[in-house]
Amino acid sequence: MKNPSRVTAFAAIVTAFLLIPGHATSQGLGLDVAPAKFEVSIPAGTTYNVPITVHNSSGDTTHVQASMVDFGVDPSGNYQFQKVGSRTHSLLRWGSIRPREFDLPANSSQQVQLTISVPNVSGLSGEYAGIVFFQTRPIRRAGTGMAFSARVASKIYETIPDTLKIEGAIAKMASSKTGSGQNYRIVFNNTGNTHVYLRGQVQVQKGGSVVDRIAMPDEMLVERGGTRTVSIGGKKLPAGTYQAIATIDYGGKTQTGGAIEFTVP
Amino acid sequence: MKKLLAIAALLSLALPALPSSAATVAKTVTVKWNTQAVATLTMTTNYSAAGAQLLTAPSILANLNTGGGACTAAGSGSETASDVDFGNVSPDSGTFYTDCMYKNAVNAQVVTSSTNWQLAAQVTVGSVPADSQLCALPNGFASFPTAAASLPVAQTARGAAPSIVSVASCPAGDVAINGTSATLANETNAFSSASPANVGHDLELVLKPLAAASGGSPTQVTVTYTLTAN
Numbered sequence: 136m137k138n139p140s141r142v143t144a145f146a147a148i149v150t151a152f153l154l155i156p157g158h159a160t161s162q163g164l165g166l167d168v169a170p171a172k173f174e175v176s177i178p179a180g181t182t183y184n185v186p187i188t189v190h191n192s193s194g195d196t197t198h199v200q201a202s203m204v205d206f207g208v209d210p211s212g213n214y215q216f217q218k219v220g221s222r223t224h225s226l227l228r229w230g231s232i233r234p235r236e237f238d239l240p241a242n243s244s245q246q247v248q249l250t251i252s253v254p255n256v257s258g259l260s261g262e263y264a265g266i267v268f269f270q271t272r273p274i275r276r277a278g279t280g281m282a283f284s285a286r287v288a289s290k291i292y293e294t295i296p297d298t299l300k301i302e303g304a305i306a307k308m309a310s311s312k313t314g315s316g317q318n319y320r321i322v323f324n325n326t327g328n329t330h331v332y333l334r335g336q337v338q339v340q341k342g343g344s345v346v347d348r349i350a351m352p353d354e355m356l357v358e359r360g361g362t363r364t365v366s367i368g369g370k371k372l373p374a375g376t377y378q379a380i381a382t383i384d385y386g387g388k389t390q391t392g393g394a395i396e397f398t399v400p
Numbered sequence: 401m402k403k404l405l406a407i408a409a410l411l412s413l414a415l416p417a418l419p420s421s422a423a424t425v426a427k428t429v430t431v432k433w434n435t436q437a438v439a440t441l442t443m444t445t446n447y448s449a450a451g452a453q454l455l456t457a458p459s460i461l462a463n464l465n466t467g468g469g470a471c472t473a474a475g476s477g478s479e480t481a482s483d484v485d486f487g488n489v490s491p492d493s494g495t496f497y498t499d500c501m502y503k504n505a506v507n508a509q510v511v512t513s514s515t516n517w518q519l520a521a522q523v524t525v526g527s528v529p530a531d532s533q534l535c536a537l538p539n540g541f542a543s544f545p546t547a548a549a550s551l552p553v554a555q556t557a558r559g560a561a562p563s564i565v566s567v568a569s570c571p572a573g574d575v576a577i578n579g580t581s582a583t584l585a586n587e588t589n590a591f592s593s594a595s596p597a598n599v600g601h602d603l604e605l606v607l608k609p610l611a612a613a614s615g616g617s618p619t620q621v622t623v624t625y626t627l628t629a630n
Contacts, residue, residue, distance in 0.1 A: 163442060163443050163444035163445070163453040163481055163482060164441075164442065164443040164444075164481075164482055165440065165441070165442035165443070166440070166441055166442075167438065167439070167440040167511075168438070168439050168440075169436060169437075169438040169439075170436030170437055170438065171436070171437040171438055171439035171512060171513075171514055171517075171627075171629040172436070172437045172514065172629040172630075173436060190440075192440060192442060193442065195481070212518075212583075212586065213518075213520070213581060213583050214518065214520065214581065214626075214628055215581075216581075266628070268626075270624065273482065273525070273622045274482065280483075280484060280485045280486045280487075280618060280619065280620060280621075281483065281484040281485070281534075281603075281620070281621055281622070281623060282482060282483055282525075282620065282621075282622045282623075283443055283445060283482045283483070283484070283506065283622070283623050283624075283625065284482075284524065284622055284623070284624040284625070285441045285442070285443050285508075285624075285625055285627075286441075286624050286625065286626040286627070287439050287440070287441050287626075287627045288439075288626065288627065288628040288629065290628060290629055332516070332630075352547070352588075353588050354515070354516045354588045354630065356516065356630040
């Protein structure tokens, strides 16, 4: 008879082999970044260091590349990323990161230092912004259709002290009939020098009585100098003439408002 | 002299009272901190019901739209972490579109303390040929971009590949995965590691009739999923 301990050991190895590889794994791509957003206020002519921690939460070693970009948010709320220095209020034209790329073993962290040196020039005011991206390098394999990469942003805002202006206004409003009801389109312009978050509502009146009230989505981001188009659907209205009144709270001292009169045929 | 003694006696009586009156002076300390947002993005392909990476053969459904195209039901037979491989596909040689839907293609899991964030996907290396299209079809919610407060892992509920007969755009609620960034989630909720946001989707490859063959060099693209705190 064979040694029972050897048989047991062999069975354990076979069981482990069947359980571990090839079937399911919690691996994949996993990247943690802190801070994901950082706001700082430093005067012109000073340097500030921002430590950013990147953690690989996947089960495999990954290669991480850090890159700096300018960004904007289009009227629909989608990000647009551009080369550093391409936007008027680019922050990271004054920035540098170290290290720019590194291998990160599973479940380990790397601290990356972002240094911002704001030049000592007159005329700087308001807010400057940029993003540092941390991205896993995709592994391209022969014969593979699609490879994936995870990219996590660390967004940085810097304001020149005592120069902030929070201002904004509704620039345009329109209403149109749709298949399911009435659509309202409100265009907000950020006329200040910092990013703002919007919340608001549209109230629809007929002869002084409120017939519909629609809340806008919360926390809509509008970057410095940006525009946001808010499109919201209201209920179906019978034929007649109505007034739509939009109010938006953008974090300023007062709210901004706009009104239009429209006719439903 | 008597007067002086009386004053001294009064003062000695008054002195013990001084510490108690000094104790009423309040001093304040300002305690400040600035909690920074943290963000985690974890991605798995060919994902399981638990959201884990599967390395087994995927399930690919075909909708040939009555044409003679072909998809390979099990892709390349097994899968590799962070890849989606449709294997061999053939267009129709006549006028019909060929749709191959890779079930449970990608799950992007987000854990963040930010209450205002966005997740987007974009082809960053290579390009989808003009005679083909990739559409992401949401799993567990109706349409992209999601703003749901709860996003548990959800595998596909589709029993058949939807018919898509265009390479110009994807159906309403789906998004095209190409060189333009597509927003998958626009959230105003934080998600903890105990209850993360799972933005999962199927991927449908649409081939135009007579789509050009890539031959021995398969078409490859890299899709980057970007998490940005607003």
